[in-house]
Amino acid sequence: MSTSSDTSYFSSSFTLGILGGGQLGKMLLYETRKWDITTKVMDPSKDAPCRLACNEFIHGDLMDHQTVYKFGKNVDVLTIEIENVNIDALEQLEEEGVRVYPTPRELRLIQNKITQKLFYVDHGIPTADFSRFAYTSEIQESISNGGLHLPIVWKSAQFGYDGQGVKIIREISDLKGLPNVECLAEELIPFKTELAVIVARNAGGSGVNYPVVEMEFHPEANQVEYVLCPARIDDKIAKKAIKTALKVSEELQHVGLLAVEMFLTQEDEVLVNEVAPRPHNSGHYSIEASYTNQFEQHLRCILGLPLGNTESKVAGVMVNLVGAEGHEGEVYYENIEQILDLRGVTPHIYGKSLTRPFRKMGHVTIVNEDMQEARKIAAEVKQTINVISKKKV
Amino acid sequence: MSTSSDTSYFSSSFTLGILGGGQLGKMLLYETRKWDITTKVMDPSKDAPCRLACNEFIHGDLMDHQTVYKFGKNVDVLTIEIENVNIDALEQLEEEGVRVYPTPRELRLIQNKITQKLFYVDHGIPTADFSRFAYTSEIQESISNGGLHLPIVWKSAQFGYDGQGVKIIREISDLKGLPNVECLAEELIPFKTELAVIVARNAGGSGVNYPVVEMEFHPEANQVEYVLCPARIDDKIAKKAIKTALKVSEELQHVGLLAVEMFLTQEDEVLVNEVAPRPHNSGHYSIEASYTNQFEQHLRCILGLPLGNTESKVAGVMVNLVGAEGHEGEVYYENIEQILDLRGVTPHIYGKSLTRPFRKMGHVTIVNEDMQEARKIAAEVKQTINVISKKKV
Incomplete structure (x- = not known):
């Protein structure tokens, strides 16, 4: 970890940390190689696409507080290539002077689809209408009593990625098999x-x-x-x-x-x-x-x-x-x-x-x-x- | 090393070997990473730019027959990013079935600036006039007896790279300090x-x-x-x-x-x-x-x-x-x-x-x-x- 503000990023001791070692991280590494920026990457898979081309690859759990904290203490700037990381650890790192981008505050807001939607509403940003539910099971009830009309888009509040955690519900039977978690039911937009x-x-x-x-x-x-x-x-x-x-x-x-x-x-x-x-x-x-x-x-x-x-x-x-x-x-x-x-x-x-x-x-x-x-x-x-x-x- | 002709190059056991680990190799590795082609790189410097982003980095002498041979036996296709490599080893590898590109035949021809010039002459390819000398010391003699007129471009027959091994000779004193090696004296072209x-x-x-x-x-x-x-x-x-x-x-x-x-x-x-x-x-x-x-x-x-x-x-x-x-x-x-x-x-x-x-x-x-x-x-x-x-x- 470099301490001098005078240090350049290029061919220097400055170190960029990347949480997540998938394809997004891999393509980011093309650029850190192009500029010879020192990198450390952490991913839960030993075979992650980022295992090559970083300066150091660490095999670790992105959701574990201590693992993320320890990783972040050894870098100058910390970024992510996946949102599902331990945000408490990021907040601690930020308080202790590590530059974390995107900020933990923003990540926390985005990581939960309900707080993300509420943010749009609060800031006058147009978004599809929605209702929030503490459990998926409550959706069926809401439909039965006429509070909600099909079709809807079901979205789990947490951990949506690549289409997981999102499902179009056209009939009540489409709800079968969904995890019974905090979620939202969004108006299905017949978009162009x-x-x-x-x-x-x-x-x-x-x-x-x-x-x-x-x-x-x-x-x-x-x-x-x-x-x-x-x-x-x-x-x-x-x-x-x-x-x-x-x-x-x-x-x-x-x-x-x-x-x-x-x-x-x-x-x-x-x-x-x-x-x-x-x-x-x-x-x-x-x-x-x-x-x-x-x-x-x-x-x-x-x-x-x-x-x-x-x-x-x-x-x-x-x-x-x-x-x-x-x-x-x-x-x-x-x-x-x-x-x-x-x-x-x-x-x-x-x-x-x-x-x-x-x-x-x-x-x-x-x-x-x-x-x-x-x-x-x-x-x-x-x-x-x-x-x-x-x-x- | 893969043996099946059916093997794809992408995310497979196929292995590309690269002799030399400098900047050209480094930029070649951006592309092997893009296509997930397995690579081995050899370079005499442990700190070579290619030390990252290849699948295996080997520290070794590119001019040593056994070192190059041993490296080449473990790859499917062998290429170079620098011409100064042991060509005898490449020839042996080619005879034993390794695909070597550029071919050892061509590399041998190019590696020596005299054979390269003679090749142009033999094939009617326009090139600047030149004289060849077994030793640099013979140039001064040739100038003295009127066989050669200054200015000339002195080029050592072997191992020219990045301006080393090339010098413009405007006065006899410019010859001082040049290695006494096989060389050529080329007409200085006042090019546009x-x-x-x-x-x-x-x-x-x-x-x-x-x-x-x-x-x-x-x-x-x-x-x-x-x-x-x-x-x-x-x-x-x-x-x-x-x-x-x-x-x-x-x-x-x-x-x-x-x-x-x-x-x-x-x-x-x-x-x-x-x-x-x-x-x-x-x-x-x-x-x-x-x-x-x-x-x-x-x-x-x-x-x-x-x-x-x-x-x-x-x-x-x-x-x-x-x-x-x-x-x-x-x-x-x-x-x-x-x-x-x-x-x-x-x-x-x-x-x-x-x-x-x-x-x-x-x-x-x-x-x-x-x-x-x-x-x-x-x-x-x-x-x-x-x-x-x-x-x-």
């Missing part, structure tokens, strides 16, 4: 499309936004299938989405990257769905398409460096590579050679050795001067590559 | 500018070229100061340079990347100066500017994957970051924060802890839609950042 804006903000309060992206979800897995940048929407809507995202970021006094996911309603209203205070799937296109990719930008924010240009060089489309249904075991990227033959195609392989249905195994970015052409090639990519397993485990 | 073309070629013989870049050298250190892509030359000259580079690549039956450096003479002739059979300083701009960067392209070539698009998204200028004169010791990148505030600027820090005068410590890429603007910002970068040491070692 989903949008996202990534805001980058530093501790001084300077903020910049990336262009609005358009997201297309897989209907069953509730995972993003395509992300398009720029979104195919008119300027007026884009401005509204950007204004909303900047307001969320400012009200949160966010430091780092904040991905703001929004619904575009049939009436062209923009409603905030949820936020992620870190590099985000909706910003992966930026590695190939943007002047400053989201991972470098996150570093710039949390290190207090000048913010980078968020404009795009070219149009970008991102396709998630998720494990095919019916395949579980050692991963094989079928037809990856074929997609490498398509124009402007870059696959990213996260380095998970085992695939399972809908597991995020990688993504593919397609860049092109022309968005229509990029979107066309993206569809070809999606039809061609398969994340399968030849051997069952 | 230096150009380079990177050709990517796979084992099947398919080849693609990157655009022509323009290089500007530091007058004393003989190191590149700016690389501009595209070169500010007319189409006719660009076509000539590309044609020449493709011819060199084809005649060499090169596999991998080949950087062909050329002089543009006052008469608009294109003369081949030298080649490098690997990713090259003149292609660093491609990380930010090209659809396919040179490191990914090298992987595509040596793994037999389809070649990527070599076009640029935007104009790029690259500035080398070399150690300032008068500074030797722990490196400090003075004013790096200021250059991060300029538009489209990306510094790359190689991760060498100690600086010394003219040592290559990193580079900065400036991308912009407009080349003139990029070049202007590049000059500002060059004037602003200093690679110094605060503490002497």
